[in-house]
Amino acid sequence: MLDKQHQLEMVPSADGIYGPVDALQESLSEQTALLTLSHTVFKSGYLYDMASLTAAAHAVGSLVLWDLSHSVGAVPVDLHAANADLAIGCTYKYLNGGPGAPAFLYVRRDLQEKLLNPLSGWMGQHNLFDFALEYQPAAGLRRFLTGTPPMMSLALIEPGVELLLEAGIDNLRAKSLQQSDYLIQLWQSELAPHGFTLKTPAEDHLRGSHVSLGHPEGLRIDLALINDMQVLPDFRAPDNIRLGITPLYTTYRDIYQTVIRLKAIVTERLYEKYSTDAPIVT
Numbered sequence: 001m002l003d004k005q006h007q008l009e010m011v012p013s014a015d016g017i018y019g020p021v022d023a024l025q026e027s028l029s030e031q032t033a034l035l036t037l038s039h040t041v042f043k044s045g046y047l048y049d050m051a052s053l054t055a056a057a058h059a060v061g062s063l064v065l066w067d068l069s070h071s072v073g074a075v076p077v078d079l080h081a082a083n084a085d086l087a088i089g090c091t092y093k094y095l096n097g098g099p100g101a102p103a104f105l106y107v108r109r110d111l112q113e114k115l116l117n118p119l120s121g122w123m124g125q126h127n128l129f130d131f132a133l134e135y136q137p138a139a140g141l142r143r144f145l146t147g148t149p150p151m152m153s154l155a156l157i158e159p160g161v162e163l164l165l166e167a168g169i170d171n172l173r174a175k176s177l178q179q180s181d182y183l184i185q186l187w188q189s190e191l192a193p194h195g196f197t198l199k200t201p202a203e204d205h206l207r208g209s210h211v212s213l214g215h216p217e218g219l220r221i222d223l224a225l226i227n228d229m230q231v232l233p234d235f236r237a238p239d240n241i242r243l244g245i246t247p248l249y250t251t252y253r254d255i256y257q258t259v260i261r262l263k264a265i266v267t268e269r270l271y272e273k274y275s276t277d278a279p280i281v282t
Helices: 021-027 050-059 140-144 151-167 169-194 218-227 252-267
Strands: 034-038 063-067 086-090 103-107 210-214 234-236 240-244
Touching (some): 103 140, 151 169, 169 210
Parallel strands (some): 034 063
Antiparallel strands (some): 086 103, 210 240
């Protein structure tokens, strides 16, 4: 049962696109224990200023937890420079890990001995082979482990990370912005006349590496894009068709063909054969 003294407050975005930065800063107080945000917002791709919001939270004595799932591998992230406290993320997106790839966490060094893992497990024990009945957490970051790490998944993620390091994150960010700019230009010329709306910030410095387009028939268009056009986006309710740009291997031709196929789905009404019932995986 939750302690009634703890309250969870959600600060909504006014337009569903831009992060509510001013409202977040106004909500911070000495009663705030933890601010948690996605660095790149999963629906719109809005990119928060990590350093400034971390500083604002620290000014009132709050810790900050950043979700890097839609940033790592596509957007430069400097946790040390931002003085970040905590971060989590996944490796199956821009780190090329694929389904089942391991997640990761970051705990600032001075917090590692102060925080505990509520899910105590064998790999996080001080002496793994002591098998004592009384659990004693390991020192440092290892205390946050639980069971045996998935060794095959860890091995498979290494070449994906090595490719990113070879390419250079600054180079990848530059290409990502050029490609998302190109996609937004194509949206304006080819898709906006057919009812598509831009649901991602147009400003480069406020955008991650995916572009979301809205349409009243978004779900059925998404299904037609997958099944008829062999393009794999994803859909987020109520109307977001999310197009991820992985700059390591996404080409400008890929982007152009995707836009032309989206246009064809609407002009030829190919989406009409699909149900409005959302499948389990979108």
